[in-house]
Structures are given as structure tokens and as C-alpha cells.
Amino acid sequence: MGYAIRTLREEFPELFYRELSFGIYRDDIVFKDPLNNFFGIENYKSIFWALRFHGRIFFKALWVDIISVWQPVESVIMVRWTVHGIARVPWESRGRFDGTSEYKLDKNGKIYEHRVDNIAINSPPKFRVLAVEEMIQSLGCPSTPKPTYFEVSSSPIMNFVPLLGKLTSVGDYLAATPTFAWRSGAKTSKRT
CATH class of the missing domain: 3.10.450.50 (Nuclear Transport Factor 2; Chain: A,)
Structure with a gap:
């Protein structure tokens, strides 16, 4: 044993x-x-x-x-x-x-x-690494302005991040790939 x-x-x-x-x-x-x-x-x-x-x-x-x-x-x-x-x-x-x-x-x-x-x-970690913005806020400086360059813009690709985290097999990945390509192409064609 x-x-x-x-x-x-x-x-x-x-x-x-x-x-x-x-x-x-x-x-x-x-x-x-x-x-x-x-x-x-x-x-x-x-x-x-x-x-x-x-x-x-x-x-x-x-x-x-x-x-x-x-x-x-x-x-x-x-x-x-x-x-x-x-x-x-x-x-x-x-x-x-x-x-x-x-x-x-x-x-x-x-x-x-x-x-x-x-x-x-994707369970929560035992400890969390803070981003620079969060560290500044945790220091107790409420008068510090919020920097806008830390904000993430929404893009079509960000809609697929939660989906990709749920892929459990090769089949799921292969099924999602054409959908991702089609949706990205559809978004692009609407802009032109």
C-alpha cells in the first residue's frame, strides 16, 4: 500500500x-x-x-x-x-x-x-491575484480616478470566451469552430 x-x-x-x-x-x-x-x-x-x-x-x-x-x-x-x-x-x-x-x-x-x-x-482559487487597478483601490485611495485604459471593450470574440470554457471534448470543439467562424464572418460582413 x-x-x-x-x-x-x-x-x-x-x-x-x-x-x-x-x-x-x-x-x-x-x-x-x-x-x-x-x-x-x-x-x-x-x-x-x-x-x-x-x-x-x-x-x-x-x-x-x-x-x-x-x-x-x-x-x-x-x-x-x-x-x-x-x-x-x-x-x-x-x-x-x-x-x-x-x-x-x-x-x-x-x-x-x-x-x-x-x-x-473553474472553481474559485484559494487566493486571487489582484489587477493593478484593484490593488490601487485596495490601498484606500478613493480619490484616485479610475483609469479608462483598464476597461475591456466588448467584441464579438468576447462572446465566445464563456463557450470555450465549457468545451468538454474534441467533438464540442469541432462543433463550435464552424459556428465561431460563421459568426465572426457575419459580424464582419455587416460592417462593410
């Missing part, structure tokens, strides 16, 4: 960059998330391959932070994690996914079930 915990601590943060060692899992492992169940070690390996593949396509940077690892009972390992990503889009876009992984172990210390749960997309 100690070997399984050590392996998870060391390998989980690098799951988007290298293949995990699957020696801590049984061949009949079951993976469960809120929408799916997958059975068998080959399907389990395919999940992580797909995460790495799609991560490289859709993100400039993608990393995992392990928040905590604990054992609520003898045969269960819990991992609280946060995935951070910077999307490959022409504007600045960051995403965050928080969740837990529950690993159930047999009497030999091999993992036979991995359940992902408590997934929160």
Missing part, C-alpha cells in the same frame, strides 16, 4: 507528460467518473493516453497539483488534485479543474478501482 501511495504522489503530477507505470493496478481495474465506467487495464491506459493527446492539442500548458493524499480507511487512498491549463486560443484563457480520486486497494495492495468525483470546473 505504501508503494501505491508513493507511486501516485510521484507520477500523478506528470500524467500529461509521460506514461504512468501501471504496476500498482490490477488487470481488471474499474475506472468510474460521474458519466462513465471503464473496465480493464487496457482501457485504463487508453484514458491516460487520451488525456495526454488531447492535452497537447488543446493546451499550451497543462499541469496537475496534488493538494492532499490521505487514507480514510485502510484499503482506500484519496487524492485531492487541481488541473491547471492554458488553452491554445488567440486570447488569454486559463482553466482549472478541481476534483478527487478515490483508489480502492485489494489485500495485496493493488488498485482495483479508481473513482473520480467532486469535479468543479
Whole structure:
């Protein structure tokens, strides 16, 4: 069991960059998330391959932070994690996914079930980095005029930022791409 915990601590943060060692899992492992169940070690390996593949396509940077690892009972390992990503889009876009992984172990210390749960997309961070304008306001200078150059103008592209944050699969992305191109073209043609 100690070997399984050590392996998870060391390998989980690098799951988007290298293949995990699957020696801590049984061949009949079951993976469960809120929408799916997958059975068998080959399907389990395919999940992580797909995460790495799609991560490289859709993100400039993608990393995992392990928040905590604990054992609520003898045969269960819990991992609280946060995935951070910077999307490959022409504007600045960051995403965050928080969740837990529950690993159930047999009497030999091999993992036979991995359940992902408590997934929160773009949950609020534990601390917030203030913009320069907010820092100035927090210093208690109410007489300081509000600089207008910090305001963001609304543009057609800003209407798609919330949409892109909700894309969950390649199919969603591909479905949204023609819509984005059509709407951008429609806006442009009205101006000319």
C-alpha cells in the first residue's frame, strides 16, 4: 500500500507528460467518473493516453497539483488534485479543474478501482491575484480616478470566451469552430 501511495504522489503530477507505470493496478481495474465506467487495464491506459493527446492539442500548458493524499480507511487512498491549463486560443484563457480520486486497494495492495468525483470546473482559487487597478483601490485611495485604459471593450470574440470554457471534448470543439467562424464572418460582413 505504501508503494501505491508513493507511486501516485510521484507520477500523478506528470500524467500529461509521460506514461504512468501501471504496476500498482490490477488487470481488471474499474475506472468510474460521474458519466462513465471503464473496465480493464487496457482501457485504463487508453484514458491516460487520451488525456495526454488531447492535452497537447488543446493546451499550451497543462499541469496537475496534488493538494492532499490521505487514507480514510485502510484499503482506500484519496487524492485531492487541481488541473491547471492554458488553452491554445488567440486570447488569454486559463482553466482549472478541481476534483478527487478515490483508489480502492485489494489485500495485496493493488488498485482495483479508481473513482473520480467532486469535479468543479473553474472553481474559485484559494487566493486571487489582484489587477493593478484593484490593488490601487485596495490601498484606500478613493480619490484616485479610475483609469479608462483598464476597461475591456466588448467584441464579438468576447462572446465566445464563456463557450470555450465549457468545451468538454474534441467533438464540442469541432462543433463550435464552424459556428465561431460563421459568426465572426457575419459580424464582419455587416460592417462593410
